[in-house]
Amino acid sequence: MAPHSIMHHLLTLLTLTLLPRPTTSHKNLIIDTDLFSDVDDAGALMLAATSPTTSHLLAVNVNYPSRYSALAASAILAHYGHPSTPVGVARPLTDATFFDAWSFALGEYASKVAFHFSGGTLPWGRAEDAWDPVGLYRRVLAGAEGGVTVVSIGFLENLSGLLNSTADEHSSLSGPELIAAKVSELVIMGGEYPSGYEYNFWGSNASLAAHVVNNWKGRIVFSGYELGLDVMSGARLMAEGPPGDPIRAAYTYYTYNTSRPSWDLLTVLYAMHGLGDMFEYGNTFGYNRVATDGSNEWVDDDSVRNQHWLRLKVTKDEASAELDRRLLEGAWSVVNKTASIEQDRASSQIPDL
Numbered sequence: 178m179a180p181h182s183i184m185h186h187l188l189t190l191l192t193l194t195l196l197p198r199p200t201t202s203h204k205n206l207i208i209d210t211d212l213f214s215d216v217d218d219a220g221a222l223m224l225a226a227t228s229p230t231t232s233h234l235l236a237v238n239v240n241y242p243s244r245y246s247a248l249a250a251s252a253i254l255a256h257y258g259h260p261s262t263p264v265g266v267a268r269p270l271t272d273a274t275f276f277d278a279w280s281f282a283l284g285e286y287a288s289k290v291a292f293h294f295s296g297g298t299l300p301w302g303r304a305e306d307a308w309d310p311v312g313l314y315r316r317v318l319a320g321a322e323g324g325v326t327v328v329s330i331g332f333l334e335n336l337s338g339l340l341n342s343t344a345d346e347h348s349s350l351s352g353p354e355l356i357a358a359k360v361s362e363l364v365i366m367g368g369e370y371p372s373g374y375e376y377n378f379w380g381s382n383a384s385l386a387a388h389v390v391n392n393w394k395g396r397i398v399f400s401g402y403e404l405g406l407d408v409m410s411g412a413r414l415m416a417e418g419p420p421g422d423p424i425r426a427a428y429t430y431y432t433y434n435t436s437r438p439s440w441d442l443l444t445v446l447y448a449m450h451g452l453g454d455m456f457e458y459g460n461t462f463g464y465n466r467v468a469t470d471g472s473n474e475w476v477d478d479d480s481v482r483n484q485h486w487l488r489l490k491v492t493k494d495e496a497s498a499e500l501d502r503r504l505l506e507g508a509w510s511v512v513n514k515t516a517s518i519e520q521d522r523a524s525s526q527i528p529d530l
């Protein structure tokens with residue numbers, strides 16, 4: 178081996194050693210979702226619920242007040258083996274169902290998933306039993322062992338309520354004190370980077386989105402509109418997923434067999450696994466500022482080091498393929514062990530004994 182190739186070999190080894198490894202430790206997750214007007218929330222919930230070793234799904238809060246959103250969240254959790262994970266929902270509850278009055282291309286899925294896959298802590302007709310989201314945050318955070326990652330893939334009202342909360346039966350700490358003690362990272366799908374005007378910040382109550390982002394003291398990582406827009410997923414799940422799978426059904430009801438952008442799936446993937454091989458930070462310092470109209474702008478302040486926005490480190494096609502693989506694997510993982518073993522055999526060429 179020539180000296181330069183030895184050096185090349187050593188550098189390769191060094192590089193491999195320095196690459197961030199996917200974490201195998203358990204992460205505590207709370208997901209805050211507007212499971213209603215887009216189906217990527219449903220896919221993201223499935224990824225979190227079926228992650229084999231890396232997440233503890235402590236609670237799901239729904240920030241859109243439709244009773245069907247809460248019931249669908251409960252149904253999805255139950256289907257993927259989390260029948261007792263508590264669900265909170267914003268009040269007052271409504272009977273709203275999604276109608277695509279803009280493009281007429283998309284269909285409603287929340288009520289259908291809630292009805293056909295009824296289960297968990299909120300079976301069909303029992304949306305009123307859902308937790309108050311702020312109470313649920315406070316109870317779960319107070320009782321959590323180790324840090325909790327909060328993932329926001331919708332509107333920010335519930336988190337604004339948590340920030341405003343005061344001592345109660347769950348904890349003697351105020352909202353900000355409880356966050357400082359227990360939340361290790363807040364991951365937000367919202368905004369556009371370095372600046373823009375994105376739905377999750379303006380679509381419900383922009384001043385409350387501004388309240389959360391501008392006042393949160395701990396670490397925040399943002400997943401922007403541009404990150405997931407061209408990463409399409411769902412087609413493989415619809416084509417190759419198990420017939421009785423609720424997320425396959427949701428994608429079919431919603432998209433009519435076309436892939437969707439993957440904003441919430443990428444956000445949950447980062448929350449569970451960190452940067453891994455798929456993501457990098459788009460900045461080294463600075464912070465996000467949200468205006469009261471919901472627009473956002475990155476402020477280049479080099480004294481602030483605990484806020485980042487994400488960029489893809491792989492191509493959009495590679496990210497799509499990885500999400501499709503995970504959706505399919507998650508869907509099949511709960512059907513039966515035999516199916517998984519058959520898939521493993523087929524993919525790894527293990528001969529039948």
Ligand SMILES: [Ca+2]
Pocket residue numbers: 210211212215217218330331441
């Ligand atoms: Ca969402």
